Amino acid sequence: MDLTRKKRTRLYEDVVEQIRRLIVEGTLAPGDQLLPERQLAEKLGVSRSAVREALTSLVSLGLLEITPGSGAYVKEIKIDQLIDPLASIMLKEINDVFDILEARQVLETGSARLAAQRAERTDLYELHEFLRDMENDVNEGRDTDESDSQFHFSVVRASHNTVLINLMTVLMGLMKEYYGPSRKRLVENRPYREMWALQHTEIYEAIKSGDPEQATDAVAKHLDTTIKEFRRLQGTDE
Amino acid sequence: MDLTRKKRTRLYEDVVEQIRRLIVEGTLAPGDQLLPERQLAEKLGVSRSAVREALTSLVSLGLLEITPGSGAYVKEIKIDQLIDPLASIMLKEINDVFDILEARQVLETGSARLAAQRAERTDLYELHEFLRDMENDVNEGRDTDESDSQFHFSVVRASHNTVLINLMTVLMGLMKEYYGPSRKRLVENRPYREMWALQHTEIYEAIKSGDPEQATDAVAKHLDTTIKEFRRLQGTDE
């Protein structure tokens, strides 16, 4: 009848907590090396297996990075580490693949509008780089997957809004997880790849000319055709 | 000089990935029990310690829950659990409080546009409820914090896009974390609360009438005034 302690605390959790505190409090800075597992075990008075489980947990939490033969190092936390769990949560709720594309449309049109107002020389340069990358990919028959994502990401980055950038990171992770396969078939369709490259150019020009409305429309149009093409591909399945 | 494989894959990571896929793909539903560690080890042809590290990792990722003496169970996870870590990561990168509001503007205007096209009777009813809640709060001098958030959330829900809804959840968590204090002063300002209630009505009417453009504009205007008022309040600080 002891309601105070709901579940027995596991040993490795204590270890996790101790190390976590050191990191959060700054005693252990990113890049610092932890004591070797064997020494940690001795120092904390637990077995190496307990220490190992703790370290495994901390790696999963994104706080550590372990190099075999070398040691465990404190890691700099980035948003990417949260995307996997985030994706697995959202994926279960998503009924329709197009929800992701639609969300992208919302996010990217808004970002493009801001980008048109704020893009700096370096942003435009980056956009142009990825634009050229994609054209090259198309011309040489390569996969445009990477250059396409990069371009879209650049648009959002050009908005200079860190929150939007992070949300876009989430969406990108979601996309990879969700429709990697169907995407393949889409990008293999040559006419569409060419149309895409063209539409990317339109987006780029709109942002460069600083016209928010035009930029918004260009992105909306681009994703509209993407969604339509996805629908068509899906239609041929059934 | 082998650039293809940056780091050797650890055994337990494979196990993590296998189990994760089963969960994400739905083969393992929340509440399901996994095989005992010893059986898993045998089945996968690895040692029990490898399995244990994999399970430890999955627990840290929030996908499993383990009860000593009983077994490992697939956990039902909600997005809320990830908001805290997500917020702590994003907060470090956010330079400007207004990035959050701006992101909300992007997300909510897009959602409102969709809501105008898709809102069903139940959605409109819900919106109307929260509208009335807020009016009551204003009239009786109560805090409008809750009813305000609820209304905005309802707009996004009426878009019937689960991805947008989840992103909005993230933003809401971020808001709470970031500007709880300044927000208080804002909602204490009576004239603004009244204007807000009025603008909410406009949003509601626009969605009800099924006019996407009008809905978009109404939300944009509403958040514009919010942002301006925030700026004004911040200006008085310094």
Added chain:
DNA sequence: TGGTCTAAACTGGTCTGGCCAATTTCTATA
């Protein structure tokens, strides 16, 4: 027959000790 209590089986938690492979450090040699 139906319910209860107990003992065995099972399950996760932890430990010990060992071997391997990669990395780092040290050392002897050119």
Added chain:
DNA sequence: TATAGAAATTGGCCAGACCAGTTTAGACCA
């Protein structure tokens, strides 16, 4: 002095064992 090779260190993985709870099944009683 520079470098190649040996030795020590470190994490990855394994086998087997014991403990402390939980679950299960069977014996026993009403």
